[in-house]
Amino acid sequence: MSILVYTENWDGKFKKFSFELVSYAASIAKQTGSTVTALSIGNVTDSELQKLSNYGTNKVLKITDDRFNSLDNKAMSKAIVAAAKAEGAKMIILAHNNLGKALAPRVAVRLQAGLETGVVALPVSFDPFIVKKKVFTGKAFAEVKINANIKVITLAQNSFEPVELRHSETIEAFNPQMADSDFTTTVKETNKVTGKVLLTDAEIVVSGGRGMKSGDNWGGLEEMADLLSAGMACSRPVSDEGWRSHTEHVGQTGKIIAPNLYMAFGISGAIQHLGGVSSSKVIVAVNKDKEAPIFEVADYGIVGDVFMVIPQMIEAIKEMKS
Amino acid sequence: MKILVLISNVPDTTTKIRFKSDNTAFDDAGVQWIINPWDELALTRAVELKETGGVSLITVANVGNASTEPTLRKALAVGADDAIRIDVEARDAFEVATQLASVAKDYDLIMAGIEASDYNGSAVGGMLAELLDIASVSSVSGINIENGQLLFNREIDGGSQVLSVTTPVVAIVQKGIAKEPRIPAMRGIMMARKKELKVTAPVSAEDRTSFVRFELPPKKAACKMVAEDNAKELVRLLHEEAKVL
Ligand SMILES: Cc1cc2nc3c(=O)[nH]c(=O)nc-3n(C[C@H](O)[C@H](O)[C@H](O)COP(=O)(O)OP(=O)(O)OC[C@H]3O[C@@H](n4cnc5c(N)ncnc54)[C@H](O)[C@@H]3O)c2cc1C
Numbered sequence: 373m374s375i376l377v378y379t380e381n382w383d384g385k386f387k388k389f390s391f392e393l394v395s396y397a398a399s400i401a402k403q404t405g406s407t408v409t410a411l412s413i414g415n416v417t418d419s420e421l422q423k424l425s426n427y428g429t430n431k432v433l434k435i436t437d438d439r440f441n442s443l444d445n446k447a448m449s450k451a452i453v454a455a456a457k458a459e460g461a462k463m464i465i466l467a468h469n470n471l472g473k474a475l476a477p478r479v480a481v482r483l484q485a486g487l488e489t490g491v492v493a494l495p496v497s498f499d500p501f502i503v504k505k506k507v508f509t510g511k512a513f514a515e516v517k518i519n520a521n522i523k524v525i526t527l528a529q530n531s532f533e534p535v536e537l538r539h540s541e542t543i544e545a546f547n548p549q550m551a552d553s554d555f556t557t558t559v560k561e562t563n564k565v566t567g568k569v570l571l572t573d574a575e576i577v578v579s580g581g582r583g584m585k586s587g588d589n590w591g592g593l594e595e596m597a598d599l600l601s602a603g604m605a606c607s608r609p610v611s612d613e614g615w616r617s618h619t620e621h622v623g624q625t626g627k628i629i630a631p632n633l634y635m636a637f638g639i640s641g642a643i644q645h646l647g648g649v650s651s652s653k654v655i656v657a658v659n660k661d662k663e664a665p666i667f668e669v670a671d672y673g674i675v676g677d678v679f680m681v682i683p684q685m686i687e688a689i690k691e692m693k694s
Numbered sequence: 695m696k697i698l699v700l701i702s703n704v705p706d707t708t709t710k711i712r713f714k715s716d717n718t719a720f721d722d723a724g725v726q727w728i729i730n731p732w733d734e735l736a737l738t739r740a741v742e743l744k745e746t747g748g749v750s751l752i753t754v755a756n757v758g759n760a761s762t763e764p765t766l767r768k769a770l771a772v773g774a775d776d777a778i779r780i781d782v783e784a785r786d787a788f789e790v791a792t793q794l795a796s797v798a799k800d801y802d803l804i805m806a807g808i809e810a811s812d813y814n815g816s817a818v819g820g821m822l823a824e825l826l827d828i829a830s831v832s833s834v835s836g837i838n839i840e841n842g843q844l845l846f847n848r849e850i851d852g853g854s855q856v857l858s859v860t861t862p863v864v865a866i867v868q869k870g871i872a873k874e875p876r877i878p879a880m881r882g883i884m885m886a887r888k889k890e891l892k893v894t895a896p897v898s899a900e901d902r903t904s905f906v907r908f909e910l911p912p913k914k915a916a917c918k919m920v921a922e923d924n925a926k927e928l929v930r931l932l933h934e935e936a937k938v939l
Contacts, residue, residue: 382851442857443850444829445820445823445829445830445831445832446823446828446829446830449824468816470832470833470849470850470851471832473808473816473820473832473866474820474830474832474833474866475820476817476820477787477791477816477817477818477819477820477821477824478820478821478823478824478830480788480817480821480902481788481791481820481821481824481825482824485902486788486902486903487787487788487817487821487902487903488903489814489815489816489817490814490816502906505814506814507812507813507814507908508705508709508711508811508812508813508814509707509811509814510911511711511910511911512711512713512908512909512910512911513908513909513910513911514813514905514906514907514908514909515905515906515907515908516903516904516905516906517903517904517905517906518902518903519901519902519903519904520902526816556829556859556860556863557829557831557857557858557859558857558858558859559855559856559857560845560855560856560857560858561855561856562850562853562854562855563853563854563855564850564852564853565852565853566852568852570851570852572851576938576939600939612873612874618869618870619849621869624707624731624811625731625732625869626869627869632938633932633936633938633939643707643708644707644708647707650911653938654932654936654938656928656932657917667917668914668917669914670917671914671915671917671918671936672917672918672919672920672928672931672932672936673917673918673919673920674919674920674921674922674925674928675919675922676921676922676923677922680922680923681922681925684923684925684926685925685928685929687925687926688925688926688928688929688930689929689939691926692929692930692933692939
């Protein structure tokens, strides 16, 4: 049996999340006596592809057809299905991120597989096949049984620590049969912000809520984020007011993140906000209201005024760094 | 252009989550049900598009038993023209997508939310597209119609794109698709009573997953408090104790 992992690349590079996926697959392969094949679509150098072997791939299939650059859901899922069939894969693992969520359901239907998304740990058991995931936007966990022979799962970010495990790896070009009509997307315009830490990648996130009072008061948080190479986030009212860009909104209706450290300044901790951040390893809250619900989930807290605390923290961080 | 908006009936987002029957089922006693927040935003955008012209019909569809009808009535009050309820319990994404595929064939644009706020599956929209063998576009934060053509804004890591996609298409929408969900006005509520809510029989569909058990997250240890004038101590704790700085 083999396990197929779709390893997305970002401008030709892999990220920690890619290695989490491969490592997760390798761990299952070890328990089930299987091998791990990674599928890469896009222009990735062989030396970058080799990095996957450090985490346990036995084989990499690479597709370099430029038509896939439009990230077309129909075509990409067809290619993943072709690879799964070529490898006889009984399990297909994707990332629980934008692209993984777009492709996994299509792949599952085409392979007549059972799908479970947002899986947070190694399977609870293999026979029956049971996995654990979050439900009710982080308010509970569920164990779910997949009743089909082939399983497709998406793995949540930061839920599996990558472990180095060197395998000898072969890299093969893979050319699935694609028709032009499989490519349904035409990209008219792409706008990328460069030079900023991506919120979903950030190990540390600095976040502000309505307690920041106005969009003009963000200088301190930005300075702190710069010092820590942190990502910037905010609560929903902050982006609704236009104080910050909507790309920074975290929570149930925004981005869901799981950094090592999440620092919330002037955020009350509404249940919908927590839905997006409760998986963070360590949560810090600064709020002048000691009854604010954010303190129920925080590990460290200061009851106080953000405008007093932020400058002090910046000083202390500078001292620590020097 | 005809639009189908998929509607999931979910517990209000402030619901305190409890389980019953030895933690094998969600305890819905006393729960308030709402339109899934993403679906509500999708519907809002559909109604906006209809108001600016170019859309002839908005249908909303739900897979569920009779208890979901108030949610569909609300969707009609927000501005959908008619509603379809497929009369079977929603048990699993594949089952739901299979049911929806039986009523989704005549639409140019099908809108689904990125996930339902109960089981967070993120699956129905993509499955439906594959069952219908049509295009899908995900992470959609904007939809416009220009010269009769659909244009989508898609969020990508660190940016966004403008796309066109062959139709029919399933658009899986998220933040940005509409600013605020539309609240039904009195007139809308009155009109909704007269709109058609069609109940159709389910097709045969397979469940591929089933819930085994649920659990609540472990209680967190108490928050360690630091004095307001001692942020330095906070930074020290984060550095030395928690080792995250
Ligand atoms: C369907 C639905 C989905 C939602 N999705 C999201 C979501 O994804 N993300 C999200 O964030 N919200 C979401 N919300 C909104 C959510 O319910 C809250 O309204 C929101 O999170 C509150 O944001 P806040 O904490 O910034 O503001 P507030 O609740 O107003 O809290 C501000 C906090 O700042 C504190 N404060 C004020 N001044 C100071 C000061 N000088 N120093 C220190 N502290 C100060 C106050 O004590 C207060 O606790 C959603 C709501 C609904 C109904």
